[in-house]
Amino acid sequence: MLKIDQLISGYGSVQILNGANMKVEKQSIVALLGGNGTGKSTILRAASGLIRSWKGTIEFNGEQIQNLPAHEIVGRGLVQVTQGKDVFPAMSVTENLKLGGFILKSKQQLSDNLEKVYNYFPRLNERKDQLAATLSGGELQMLCIGRGLMSNPKMIMLDEPSAALAPQIVLDIFKNINRIRQDGLTVLVVEQNVRMALLLADYGYVIKDGVINVEGDSKKLMYDESVKESYLGGTKANV
Amino acid sequence: MFNKLRIGKKGENIIFGTFVLLYIGWCVNSPDMNIESLKSVLTIGLSVGIIYGLVALGISLIYTGLDVVNFSHGEFFMIGAFAGLTMFNLLGNQDWIFNIFPDAYGWIIYVVCLFTAFVSMGLFGVFIERVFLRPLTKKGGGYTVAGMGIIICGFGLSVVLINVAYLIWNPVAKPFPAELGLPMEIGGLFLPITYIWMIVVGLSVAAGLWFFLNKTKMGLGIRAVAYSKDVSNLVGINVPLYISIIFGIACAIAGIGGTLVGPTYQVVVFMGYIILMKAFAAAVVGGFGNLPGAIVGGFTVGIFETASSFYISGSHKDLYAFLLMIVVLMIKPTGFFGVQVKMKA
Numbered sequence: 001m002l003k004i005d006q007l008i009s010g011y012g013s014v015q016i017l018n019g020a021n022m023k024v025e026k027q028s029i030v031a032l033l034g035g036n037g038t039g040k041s042t043i044l045r046a047a048s049g050l051i052r053s054w055k056g057t058i059e060f061n062g063e064q065i066q067n068l069p070a071h072e073i074v075g076r077g078l079v080q081v082t083q084g085k086d087v088f089p090a091m092s093v094t095e096n097l098k099l100g101g102f103i104l105k106s107k108q109q110l111s112d113n114l115e116k117v118y119n120y121f122p123r124l125n126e127r128k129d130q131l132a133a134t135l136s137g138g139e140l141q142m143l144c145i146g147r148g149l150m151s152n153p154k155m156i157m158l159d160e161p162s163a164a165l166a167p168q169i170v171l172d173i174f175k176n177i178n179r180i181r182q183d184g185l186t187v188l189v190v191e192q193n194v195r196m197a198l199l200l201a202d203y204g205y206v207i208k209d210g211v212i213n214v215e216g217d218s219k220k221l222m223y224d225e226s227v228k229e230s231y232l233g234g235t236k237a238n239v
Numbered sequence: 240m241f242n243k244l245r246i247g248k249k250g251e252n253i254i255f256g257t258f259v260l261l262y263i264g265w266c267v268n269s270p271d272m273n274i275e276s277l278k279s280v281l282t283i284g285l286s287v288g289i290i291y292g293l294v295a296l297g298i299s300l301i302y303t304g305l306d307v308v309n310f311s312h313g314e315f316f317m318i319g320a321f322a323g324l325t326m327f328n329l330l331g332n333q334d335w336i337f338n339i340f341p342d343a344y345g346w347i348i349y350v351v352c353l354f355t356a357f358v359s360m361g362l363f364g365v366f367i368e369r370v371f372l373r374p375l376t377k378k379g380g381g382y383t384v385a386g387m388g389i390i391i392c393g394f395g396l397s398v399v400l401i402n403v404a405y406l407i408w409n410p411v412a413k414p415f416p417a418e419l420g421l422p423m424e425i426g427g428l429f430l431p432i433t434y435i436w437m438i439v440v441g442l443s444v445a446a447g448l449w450f451f452l453n454k455t456k457m458g459l460g461i462r463a464v465a466y467s468k469d470v471s472n473l474v475g476i477n478v479p480l481y482i483s484i485i486f487g488i489a490c491a492i493a494g495i496g497g498t499l500v501g502p503t504y505q506v507v508v509f510m511g512y513i514i515l516m517k518a519f520a521a522a523v524v525g526g527f528g529n530l531p532g533a534i535v536g537g538f539t540v541g542i543f544e545t546a547s548s549f550y551i552s553g554s555h556k557d558l559y560a561f562l563l564m565i566v567v568l569m570i571k572p573t574g575f576f577g578v579q580v581k582m583k584a
Contacts, residue, residue: 074475
């Protein structure tokens with residue numbers, strides 16, 4: 001579904017990605033893991049068109065999408081869910097969700113999708129008239145994911161859905177991500193919470209210094225020595 | 240200086256209220272104070288104020304959308320006035336309009352002029368944004384803060400536009416003799432009908448903008464772009480297009496302001512500069528970036544200025560707006576409304 005080939009990109013003149021390759025199969029959950037500053041988010045930002053790709057290709061559904069304007073990529077069904085708290089605080093929950101469906105043409109579809117999102121996250125339905133600024137951290141994350149689902153995407157990319165949340169809420173959100181996959185979407189999760197992400201995902205990539213370092217089935221990765229050492233709480237720090 | 244004292248929001252309000260009371264006391268003590276003069280102060284203040292408010296609205300809109308202060312906004316106001324005047328001169332000697340609408344012909348022409356100014360300035364604003372500002376915003380990384388470059392570009396644009404207007408229309412002040420009818424009597428006071436037009440049209444434009452921003456889909460998109468370009472991109476909003484629309488709307492509103500002022504004062508090449516400064520004061524007083532605040536700030540500056548020149552001294556009329564701005568910045572730096580974005584950590 002999504003195929004990234006030899007991607008080189010960065011911010012300004014600082015190169016972050018040094019030729020990353022990865023592939024996401026249809027209807028799978030893929031985890032992209034890595035420490036701080038290794039280029040996890042940069043891959044997502046390049047894929048969703050927020051920054052330019054300097055070299056390499058990004059293919060989505062068989063079409064090349066690198067360097068398309070961001071709104072066209074959303075129109076093709078690839079949606080990025082931003083990290084945690086990036087909602088419009090001065091708008092109500094419903095308005096935030098409606099913005100997620102900005103590219104939808106018909107009102108009927110908008111209300112159908114709204115229903116669908118409230119079905120995934122009943123908490124949002126309870127708070128639909130509140131300003132987004134009054135929500136808790138977990139509810140904000142739900143709102144972000146819900147907003148991503150509003151435009152009928154084929155694939156969503158989540159940027160650290162577990163950041164700064166209580167374990168119970170993380171579990172809840174991950175269950176919902178699994179449900180979203182079962183309903184036919186493809187999911188790419190960028191995570192620092194490696195154990196949880198590998199439990200959820202089918203396949204995993206570990207990124208280091210802008211290239212994919214290790215990849216494999218998530219079951220295999222969980223017992224991989226190098227992954228264990230660097231991310232799963234091994235005592236040796238990987239410098 | 241008051242920031243260091245940590246007086247808090249309540250303290251701010253108390254100090255500001257004291258200033259207001261002192262000022263009112265000063266005005267009441269003035270020998271010119273009577274009910275007649277108060278009436279004219281209010282009407283002139285409100286009508287001038289709404290013009291400041293309209294320009295301030297545009298400045299605030301551009302500030303929220305592009306994160307820069309547009310220092311060439313006064314020139315869009317001036318060119319808007321000329322656009323309206325040009326349309327007026329074109330239609331003024333067309334007999335057929337007079338034949339079809341013998342009674343209402345003056346104001347029909349004026350409405351057409353207002354509409355011309357609105358549309359032409361909107362298109363002109365989009366053109367300016369696309370051609371001159373877009374390369375700068377792109378350089379600055381995305382469509383957000385391009386910093387000093389775009390502000391200097393605004394100053395330069397202002398000089399260029401003034402000189403282009405000078406070449407086209409020469410520096411002589413031109414009358415705008417719109418025939419809108421006889422002065423109206425309100426409460427024993429004869430008001431030129433143009434004052435009523437300013438207030439009514441100005442408030443309707445502001446109300447229309449509010450409706451557009453809050454009740455339409457495009458307005459929702461504009462508010463989203465104003466808050467965050469990245470998130471707007473990710474929900475599929477065409478951000479570059481929306482930034483052009485924001486700039487265009489702001490310029491169109493300034494153009495209407497210019498045509499509204501035309502019949503009361505005169506249309507002259509240098510009218511934009513002082514309006515820009517006053518509108519800037521109005522935006523600061525209302526709370527920079529806050530749209531209702533811009534209109535309220537405009538009214539405040541207009542009334543304050545007119546009252547001061549009536550009751551304190553008429554020879555320093557242009558001083559008062561900036562005096563008010565300085566006092567507000569000292570005591571309530573966020574202005575009357577400020578931009579309230581509350582966010583739970």
